[in-house]
Every structure is written in C-alpha cells, then in structure tokens.
Amino acid sequence: MTEQPLLKLTNVEASYGSIRVLKGINIEVPRGQIVALLGANGAGKTTTLRAITGLVKVTGGSIELEGESITRLPTEQVISRGVATSPExxxxxxxxxxxxxxxxxxxxxxxxxxxxxxxxxxxxxxxxxxxxxxxxxxxxxxxxxxxxxxxxxxxxxxRVLLLDEPSLGLAPLIVRDIFQIIKDLNSEGATILIVEQNALQTLKVAHYAYILEVGYLILQGTGRELLNNPSVKAAYLGGHIH
Amino acid sequence: MNKSTTFLPTLMPMLRLAWKKAWFRYVSFGVVLAALPLIPGMTSSNATILGSVVYFSIAALGFQVLLGYSGQISLGHTAFIGVGAYVSGYIVKELGLPFPLAVLAAAVLPFILGLVLGLIALRLEGYYLAIATLGLAESIRIVFIEAHGFTRGFSGFFSNYPRVLGYQFNKGSTYVFMVAILVALMILVYNFINAATGRALAAMRSSQSAAQAMGVSLFKYKLMAFAISTGFAGIAGAMYMHFFRYSDPTIWNSGLSLNLVVACIVGGIASIEGAVIGAAFVVAMPELLRIVPGLGSINGASFVLSGVVIILVLLFYPGGLVNVASDIGKLRSRLSKGSKHPERSTEYVAE
Amino acid sequence: MQIFFQNVIGGIEAGSMYALAALGLVLIYRTAKMSNFAQGTIGMFNAYIAYFVLARTNLPLPAVAILSVIVAFVVGALIELVIMRRASSTIPMGKPIMTLGLIIIFQGLAPMIFGPVPFQFPRFVQKPALDIAGVKMLPNTLVIISVTIILVAILFYVLQNTRLGLAVRVTAANETTARLMGVPTRAVSLGAWSVATALGALSAIMVAPLTSVTVTMMETIHLNSFIAAILGGFSTFHGPVVGAFILGVANNIISYYISSKWVVAILYTCILAFTIFKPQGLFGKAFVKKV
Known part of the structure; x- marks a missing residue:
C-alpha cells in the first residue's frame, strides 16, 4: 500500500521579482520520516521552505498537506494547519x-x-x-x-516540522547533539523536512533525501544510497568523510 | 522654394545626435522656458507664475538628489530656502556687496548648515533626518521672526532686482537669469548622478545593506546628497528674494517643505526632468484649478488635491508624470503592433 | 521652589500629551516599520470634529472625547486597509511619504470644512485651581495626567502580559519569524494603526482646551512626540514615554529660567547634541537594519 505523503510538492515554481528561484520541484515527505533537502548555497533550499510556509509567492505547481492544498495560503493559515518552522x-x-x-x-x-x-x-x-x-x-x-x-x-x-540549517554556525560537538535530537524527535513520531549544508550528518539520519541545484532537483534517493553515490561523495561529502 | 529645404536634411541628423546629450536637451529646454514670457498675450501675472516655477524647480532639483537618489526625507527644507533668501537679501541690501557674492553665500551657508546637521542626524537610523530637519526648521522659523535686525520679522524684508557689474536687471532679465541657473544646476546634477557618486546613491536607495556590502560608504554619500540639497535650497531662496523682492516668515512654512516632496514624487522620483515637471505641477495647479468652476472659489483646494495626487501616484504610478509621454508612446506601439512584442515594464519591483 | 514645582507640573501635563502621541508613533514604527508623519494632523482633524459634536449636541464632554477616540480608531484602520496595505509594491520611502500626503489632505480640508476661526474647547473639569502647598494645579491638569498614566499602564500591561501583547512584541522584533509562528502580522499592523491614531486623537483633545482648536494646534505636540521618541529611543515602547515626560519638564524649566523665546531652539539643539553621544536614545539598543 502506498500511503498518501504528509507533505507533497508538485512542480512547485517560485520567483523573487523576475528571478525564478524554483523551477519545478517535486518532493514527498511521508509521515514519520526525516526527509532532507541538500544543495549548495543559493540552490533554492530555503526558498522551498518559504514556498511551503507562504513567505514566498508560489507561481506554479501545488503544495498539499495530507491531500489538502495549502498552495498560496497566507502564512498564518499554513502554520495553523500544522506546519512549524525552525528558521535559518x-x-x-x-x-x-x-x-x-x-x-x-x-x-x-x-x-x-x-x-x-x-x-x-x-x-x-x-x-x-x-x-x-x-x-x-x-x-x-x-x-x-x-x-x-x-x-x-x-x-x-x-504535523510536519521544517528545519532550516539547524547545524549552521555551531561547534562540531553541538552539531552532533543537534542531529541526535533530530533523530530522537523522529523516533517519537515527528515528521521532519530538513534543509542542510552538512550533507554527511544529514544523510546519516535522513530516510530520504533530495539534492537541489539552482532551482532543479538533480538527484534523489534514500540516505544510504546518496551516501554511497560517487557524484554526491565528490560534490557534497568531499572534505567531510573521516 | 527657400533655403530651409536644403538646410534641414543636414540639420536633422545633427540635432538627433545632439539630443542624445543631456546638456543639449537641458539647454534647449532652458531656451524654450526663457522664451515663454515672450508669447503674445502672456500677462505679467503669468510671468510671475513662471518665475515661481523656476525658483521652485531649483529647490526641487536639490531635493530630488536627497529624496530620489539617497532615499532620505527632509521635512524642513523650507527653512534652508528661507536662509538663502534672507542671507542674499541682507548681503546685497544691508552690506552693499555684489549680487553674485550674495548668491554664493546663499548657497554656501545652507550647505554648511546641511553638513553640520547631516553629520549628526544621518548617523542615526530610520527617519531621524526628517525629524531633525523639522526641528531645525522650527528653530530657524523662530530666528526669522525674532532676529529683527536680520530679517525685519513680520514687517517683511524688501529687496531689488539683481545688479551685476553695473547692469541692472528687470523682471524679464531676472527670469532669464534664473532659467540659466536652473539649466546649469540640471547639468550639474546630471553629471553628479552619472558619476560614481550617483551610482552609489542609486544602489543605496534600493538596498542600504547591499550597498554597504558593495563597499559604498553610505554615510559620505548621504551627507553629500543632503548638503547638495540644502545648498540648492539656498540658491532657490536667493532667486526668490531677487525675483519677488520680498520675504517674510510666513512664506517659509511647513507646507512649502511638503510641496517639495510632492514635486519630486509626482514629477517622477529619481528624475531630473521629474523635479522640474513636479515643481510646475505644484506651482501651476492652484492656478489651473482657479479656472475650474466650483473648485476655483474654494481656498486650498489645490493643496488638498496635491495630497490626493501624491498618494494616487505612489499607489498606481510610482514612476511619476515624467513617464507619461513614454508610456503613452509604448501604449500606442503596443496597440498598433498587437501584443506580439511585450514592452519592457517600467514598474517598480517591490523590494 | 513653588515656582519650580509649578513648572514641573506643567511639564508633566505637556509631557502626558507628548507621551500618548509618542506611544502611537512607536507602535506604528515598530510593527508596520514606517513613520507616520500624519498622526498629529489627523488628531487635529479629530479635535475639530469633537468641537462640532460638542457644539451641536447635548452630549457631555467625556462622551464626546470617547466618541472621537473611537472615530480615530476607525480612521486609523481605514488608512491601513485602504492605503498602506495596498502600497507594498511602491517605491522605498513610499509609505511614509503617503502619510505626508495625508497631512496635506487633512490640513487643507480642515479650514475648508470648519472655517479659519479658532475654536475654544472646554476643559474636562471646569473647577478652579487647587492650592497644594503654594503650588497651583487645575483639576483639569490632574485629569490629563491621570488619564495618561492609566492608559499607558493599561497599554504596557497588555503588551507585557497578554497573548495579544506578545504578538505585537514579536511582530516588532522580527516580522518574518512572527509570521512563521502563526502571528497574523497584518492584523497586528492594522491594530497598531488603529490604536496609534486613537492615541493621537486623545492627545489632541487634551491639548485643545489649552491652545484652542486650530489647524496648527498639533504641530508642536507632534514634533515633540517624535523628538521624545528619539530621546527615549525607538527600540523600546517605554523609552518614548519616559522621553516625553523629560522633554515636557525640560521645556518648561528652560522656558522659565533661561529664555521663553529661544526655548525650542535650545531644547532641540541639546537633544541633537545628546544623540551624538547616544544615537539610540536613552533606552535604545543598536538598530540592526535588515536587507
């Protein structure tokens, strides 16, 4: 049985003024999982979260929370339907x-x-x-x-927790704690969509991950698959593998 | 057939080339403006209105540098115009010094006042400059009223048309002189904003933090813009004093400061031509409304209307009147060509 | 010494009016991120309306005062809904410039509608002055000061201890994050405009008996409330209120002991000089301007 994902983005497009930042993003966040969104600075990770919470105007596609459209709802209504953010x-x-x-x-x-x-x-x-x-x-x-x-x-x-760069600017020891907390939260039932630059740590905890590059999704797979993917290793894990 | 048929084909391309140069456009504009009083049937009171437009254009031009290019508001600019008026009047009439020196002093003193006030107020965030200028204007207004020996208080200060190197100006030649000053200042501002300074100011207006990141010293340019605007206000005041030949404290009221904002916004923000168009709008509208039956008899109707217009312009046409001609042109070409070639939008994009 | 206290009480009375107006300014400044230059002018317009309601009906003065504060509350909401909310895509500085447009409109309309003659506005309490150890105080002064203190206390209680107040404070601190917490920040701005305009109107009704109702009656109050906010600092809600009382008292003392003619110039120069050393005001924290 394929359960309906808790949060589903279909062909989502968004732009700042005349600059298109998201060019058709498809993401599914199943209930009870940790889904990660990885990519370099400026790839559109934070914009994806802002599109979900209505801080950025969605110019195309749809966003659904448990089958109900939340596309273009005012932020406070998105929040009251159960989307919470820990912002960048x-x-x-x-x-x-x-x-x-x-x-x-x-x-x-x-x-x-x-x-x-x-x-x-x-x-x-x-x-x-x-x-x-x-x-x-x-x-x-x-x-x-x-x-x-x-x-x-x-x-x-x-219903879903959006974490935007939770490890940003923290000491390595603290980063480890934070990721442990994320894991614990998830094991207590929380559904999490996490945006990160720290690809290694994130892929270790994520059930599924997407890699974003200038507005497009270029790669997706389970955390383990991506950890072992040579091009991911080269581009995102390079210096981090101990 | 006369000579012009052979002369025109060679002249037109030259004119077109020259028109691309800003100074040529401004000088041509000045020539037309200076010639306006010569139109048959032009009454003396209409000539006075033209003089008002020109003096106010000078002040608006300076204000445009401040508001349009550095994004700062002053609410007390009328005080700097007043200082320019009294200083120039006093220097010529009481000290018996030459008129050009008076104009120079009328520019320099407000310029220095602007530098000093700017040094303090521009370091502060938010709308401190607006409040600081409002406070200074209130203090200066009291000086205008109380410093009798300098301003004659409410009795009013009377002066004469300028006299330069033995040549005595009359109303007509003073007007032409003011137009010349306006054109010179327009060219000056054009060069200023197209030099690095102006580009820095433009970057600053769209995003202060971004400009800072680009290494623009905001403070220096803001200060420069403010001092230029106060200096221009002083020159405008000197022109006023020697065209209208009278000044009293009631002239330099807060409404005049607000009209400078109206001029820059309605005419077209960050536009030299816009400042002049806006000044003409502010000065001419009361006169035009006088012709409208019903409205003309209501005192202050034009003031109220300019308040409505400034809000409407900001809501629906933030580029200002200066864009009317080109927008009509675009509309026409769009209508004739159909929607195949969408025109570039001139709308402001929200920050 | 009695004269000194006389001046202090007068200063507190004036400071009360500055305080209410300054609180209105800072509410809009912090939540809607803009300066409302029209608050004083709208207050003036309200005082005219109050005068005419008072003159044409049998309503008692306190009822008229409350009524006009309610009217101002609605006017503030309308300005936010009809103008400011639609101005999100205008030029930088567009919104504060629009309030200058409002000044022009209301300043022009007032003499057209109400005529050029100043009107005498009655005091809240007509009773003669009390004598407290040689210091004379009108009961009306007492009313003004107590109404101000009670109102400010209520507002601060709401800001500090209620859900609504928390919403206002987080909107002021960081609007985007406030929205992410589900705070309806637009409604907060709307409320701030309403309350601020009402405070401005109340300030105008308090000053009306002292200056009479004229087009320019609020100019000094308005300017002084801004300067009080600068003195106290725009970054807190209490700073401007404290600044207002300091300004009111200082104004009276300088006026009496130094020069009544030059008091404004002296006071403004002192405050300008003060901002050289403490640009963020008495209680201010450094501003961090967002991109």
Missing amino acids: GRQVFAELTVLENLKIGAFALRDRSLVKKNLARVYAFFPVLKERHKQIAGTLSGGEQQMLSMGRALMASP
Missing part, C-alpha cells in the same frame, strides 16, 4: 525570555491545556530550556538557541 539562523526573539519564545511558538493553538502539555514535552526534551525559562533568549549559547528554536516549533503540535 534560529531567529529566536532575542529580547524575549525563553518561556515567552516558547509561548509564541504555540500562538496558533487555542487549546490551553494542549499548550501546557506541549510545554511539558518540550521541557522534557530540552531540560536546559526549563532551567533557563526566565532567561533572555539573546543570552543563550548558539546550541541552546537552536534548541529553543526547535522547541518553539514543537510548541505548535506540528
């Missing part, structure tokens, strides 16, 4: 406390008891956030800010 550069609200940051993550939820439940779950997952819930987010370390950013996204009880 973490983007925690630096002047707000950790707790306030988490609360804003649950903005789309009306059910207060659910918010409470989610908060308990996030605290269980990231004990450091509980310890520092009164601290101003801007004073957290990079790794802690990444945890906050992911925890904030989890506060929305998302």
Whole structure:
C-alpha cells in the first residue's frame, strides 16, 4: 500500500521579482520520516521552505498537506494547519525570555491545556530550556538557541516540522547533539523536512533525501544510497568523510 | 522654394545626435522656458507664475538628489530656502556687496548648515533626518521672526532686482537669469548622478545593506546628497528674494517643505526632468484649478488635491508624470503592433 | 521652589500629551516599520470634529472625547486597509511619504470644512485651581495626567502580559519569524494603526482646551512626540514615554529660567547634541537594519 505523503510538492515554481528561484520541484515527505533537502548555497533550499510556509509567492505547481492544498495560503493559515518552522539562523526573539519564545511558538493553538502539555514535552526534551525559562533568549549559547528554536516549533503540535540549517554556525560537538535530537524527535513520531549544508550528518539520519541545484532537483534517493553515490561523495561529502 | 529645404536634411541628423546629450536637451529646454514670457498675450501675472516655477524647480532639483537618489526625507527644507533668501537679501541690501557674492553665500551657508546637521542626524537610523530637519526648521522659523535686525520679522524684508557689474536687471532679465541657473544646476546634477557618486546613491536607495556590502560608504554619500540639497535650497531662496523682492516668515512654512516632496514624487522620483515637471505641477495647479468652476472659489483646494495626487501616484504610478509621454508612446506601439512584442515594464519591483 | 514645582507640573501635563502621541508613533514604527508623519494632523482633524459634536449636541464632554477616540480608531484602520496595505509594491520611502500626503489632505480640508476661526474647547473639569502647598494645579491638569498614566499602564500591561501583547512584541522584533509562528502580522499592523491614531486623537483633545482648536494646534505636540521618541529611543515602547515626560519638564524649566523665546531652539539643539553621544536614545539598543 502506498500511503498518501504528509507533505507533497508538485512542480512547485517560485520567483523573487523576475528571478525564478524554483523551477519545478517535486518532493514527498511521508509521515514519520526525516526527509532532507541538500544543495549548495543559493540552490533554492530555503526558498522551498518559504514556498511551503507562504513567505514566498508560489507561481506554479501545488503544495498539499495530507491531500489538502495549502498552495498560496497566507502564512498564518499554513502554520495553523500544522506546519512549524525552525528558521535559518534560529531567529529566536532575542529580547524575549525563553518561556515567552516558547509561548509564541504555540500562538496558533487555542487549546490551553494542549499548550501546557506541549510545554511539558518540550521541557522534557530540552531540560536546559526549563532551567533557563526566565532567561533572555539573546543570552543563550548558539546550541541552546537552536534548541529553543526547535522547541518553539514543537510548541505548535506540528504535523510536519521544517528545519532550516539547524547545524549552521555551531561547534562540531553541538552539531552532533543537534542531529541526535533530530533523530530522537523522529523516533517519537515527528515528521521532519530538513534543509542542510552538512550533507554527511544529514544523510546519516535522513530516510530520504533530495539534492537541489539552482532551482532543479538533480538527484534523489534514500540516505544510504546518496551516501554511497560517487557524484554526491565528490560534490557534497568531499572534505567531510573521516 | 527657400533655403530651409536644403538646410534641414543636414540639420536633422545633427540635432538627433545632439539630443542624445543631456546638456543639449537641458539647454534647449532652458531656451524654450526663457522664451515663454515672450508669447503674445502672456500677462505679467503669468510671468510671475513662471518665475515661481523656476525658483521652485531649483529647490526641487536639490531635493530630488536627497529624496530620489539617497532615499532620505527632509521635512524642513523650507527653512534652508528661507536662509538663502534672507542671507542674499541682507548681503546685497544691508552690506552693499555684489549680487553674485550674495548668491554664493546663499548657497554656501545652507550647505554648511546641511553638513553640520547631516553629520549628526544621518548617523542615526530610520527617519531621524526628517525629524531633525523639522526641528531645525522650527528653530530657524523662530530666528526669522525674532532676529529683527536680520530679517525685519513680520514687517517683511524688501529687496531689488539683481545688479551685476553695473547692469541692472528687470523682471524679464531676472527670469532669464534664473532659467540659466536652473539649466546649469540640471547639468550639474546630471553629471553628479552619472558619476560614481550617483551610482552609489542609486544602489543605496534600493538596498542600504547591499550597498554597504558593495563597499559604498553610505554615510559620505548621504551627507553629500543632503548638503547638495540644502545648498540648492539656498540658491532657490536667493532667486526668490531677487525675483519677488520680498520675504517674510510666513512664506517659509511647513507646507512649502511638503510641496517639495510632492514635486519630486509626482514629477517622477529619481528624475531630473521629474523635479522640474513636479515643481510646475505644484506651482501651476492652484492656478489651473482657479479656472475650474466650483473648485476655483474654494481656498486650498489645490493643496488638498496635491495630497490626493501624491498618494494616487505612489499607489498606481510610482514612476511619476515624467513617464507619461513614454508610456503613452509604448501604449500606442503596443496597440498598433498587437501584443506580439511585450514592452519592457517600467514598474517598480517591490523590494 | 513653588515656582519650580509649578513648572514641573506643567511639564508633566505637556509631557502626558507628548507621551500618548509618542506611544502611537512607536507602535506604528515598530510593527508596520514606517513613520507616520500624519498622526498629529489627523488628531487635529479629530479635535475639530469633537468641537462640532460638542457644539451641536447635548452630549457631555467625556462622551464626546470617547466618541472621537473611537472615530480615530476607525480612521486609523481605514488608512491601513485602504492605503498602506495596498502600497507594498511602491517605491522605498513610499509609505511614509503617503502619510505626508495625508497631512496635506487633512490640513487643507480642515479650514475648508470648519472655517479659519479658532475654536475654544472646554476643559474636562471646569473647577478652579487647587492650592497644594503654594503650588497651583487645575483639576483639569490632574485629569490629563491621570488619564495618561492609566492608559499607558493599561497599554504596557497588555503588551507585557497578554497573548495579544506578545504578538505585537514579536511582530516588532522580527516580522518574518512572527509570521512563521502563526502571528497574523497584518492584523497586528492594522491594530497598531488603529490604536496609534486613537492615541493621537486623545492627545489632541487634551491639548485643545489649552491652545484652542486650530489647524496648527498639533504641530508642536507632534514634533515633540517624535523628538521624545528619539530621546527615549525607538527600540523600546517605554523609552518614548519616559522621553516625553523629560522633554515636557525640560521645556518648561528652560522656558522659565533661561529664555521663553529661544526655548525650542535650545531644547532641540541639546537633544541633537545628546544623540551624538547616544544615537539610540536613552533606552535604545543598536538598530540592526535588515536587507
């Protein structure tokens, strides 16, 4: 049986002004899996996520969440249907406390008891956030800010979690922790679409991956397949293989 | 047959070639503008309106450098025009110094004022320049009212038509002189914005951070643009003082500052011709409305209308009136050729 | 000493009006990322409307004041919906320039509709001045100051402690990320325009009895509220309010002890000089401008 994918992008096109950034992207994110989107800077990875969340105008194709079209919906409606993002550069609200940051993550939820439940779950997952819930987010370390950013996204009880470059600018040890967290989240049932430059680490955790090059998908396969693909090795894993 | 039939074929290509040069277009425009009062039936009051257009064009041209090319707003530019007016008047009438020196001083003093204010206000983010100029204008307005020995306060300061090297100008020749100054400044601005400075300013207007990344020293160029705009305002003031031969503090009100913004936006942002078209729009509209039955009797109708027009232009025609001719041309060629050759759009793309 | 306190109280009264207006400015500046130069002019227009409602009906003054604040609230929403929202693709600086267009429109319309004669606007409380240890204070002054303090307190409570306030603060901090959290940032901008315009109108109604209703009645208040925001810093909501009270008191003290003629020039020069040393204002943090 082929189950309907949770998130499905069909021939998605998007442009900034007159520059076409996405030239027909097809991606499927099955429930309960980690799907990765890899590629160099400027390939259109972040734009793909922005197209899903409605921050970039989709000029062609369709985006479906469990069979329902979310193409061209206003951002807040996409979010309230269960798409949560941990954006590139973490983007925690630096002047707000950790707790306030988490609360804003649950903005789309009306059910207060659910918010409470989610908060308990996030605290269980990231004990450091509980310890520092009164601290101003801007004073957290990079790794802690990444945890906050992911925890904030989890506060929305998302159906799918979009992670944009979670390892960006973090020390290698912290990067390993972050990828472990991603794996743990997934084993608890989270569906994740991750955009990364760190191809090696990502392919190790991803069930399936796509490789994007200037607006086109050029390669796809399971994490293991791509790890062993010679052209992927050459282009994306080169310096990283130990 | 007369000579012109043999003369024209050789002249036309030359003219076409020359027309490509900005200075030639501006000088031709100046010649036409200077000749306008000679049209039969031109009344003295219409000639005065023309004088208003020209003096205001000079101020608008400077403002265009600021608003159009560096993307900064000043809300107190009228004060710099006023300073130019009083300084030039005082130097000629009270100190008995020659007129050219007065014009120079009327340009330099506001230029320096602009440099000093800009040094402080332009370092700050946001709309600080707008507020700082508004504050300075308010302070200068008080000087205009209170510094009686310098401005004569509300009694008003009277002056004469210019006198240069023994030649006494009259109304007509003062007008021609103003046109010449305007044309010279248009050429100056053209060269300024087409030199590296202008390109830096244009980059800055579209994205400050991007320009910074390109290594453009924003501060230096912003400061330059602001000082140029205040200097031009001063020259405009000197022209005003010696064409209208009168100044009092009520003339230099905040509405005049707003009209400079209207001129640049309605005429066409970041366009030299646009500044002049916009100045003509601002000055001429009240006069044109006077002819419209019903509206003409309402005081201030044109002011309200210019507020409506500026919003409509920004919403629906952000390129301004300067594009009307070329857009009509495009529309015509599109209609005649059909939709086979889509024309390049001149619309602004959202940032 | 009594004269000194007299001046301080007068300064706090003026500062109250600056504070309300400055809070309106900073709300729009932070959430809609633009300067609203027309706030004072729209307030002036509202004061005219309030005057005529008062003159033509039997409604009590507080009711008229509340009514005109509601009208301003709606006007603010309309400006956002009809003009600003459609202006997303205009030139850089287009939106603040549009508010200059609004100034021109309302400034031109006011004398056309209401005539050139200034109108005397009644005080909220007509009772004679109280004498507190030699310092005279009109009950009306007390009303103005307390209404301001109560309103500012309510607004800050909402900003700091409610879901709505959190939405406003995150929109101000980073609009894109706020949208990614599901915050309807357009609705936040709409609300900011409404509340800001209402605050501007309230400020105008408070100043009306002191200056009478004229086209230029709000010019000083408007400029001073901007300068108060610069003094306090645009990056916080409380900075401009504190700046407003400092400005109000400083204005009165300089005016009395140094020169009433040159007070404006002295004050503005001092604040301009202050910004040389602290460009972000008293409570400001460095601005990080986005691309």
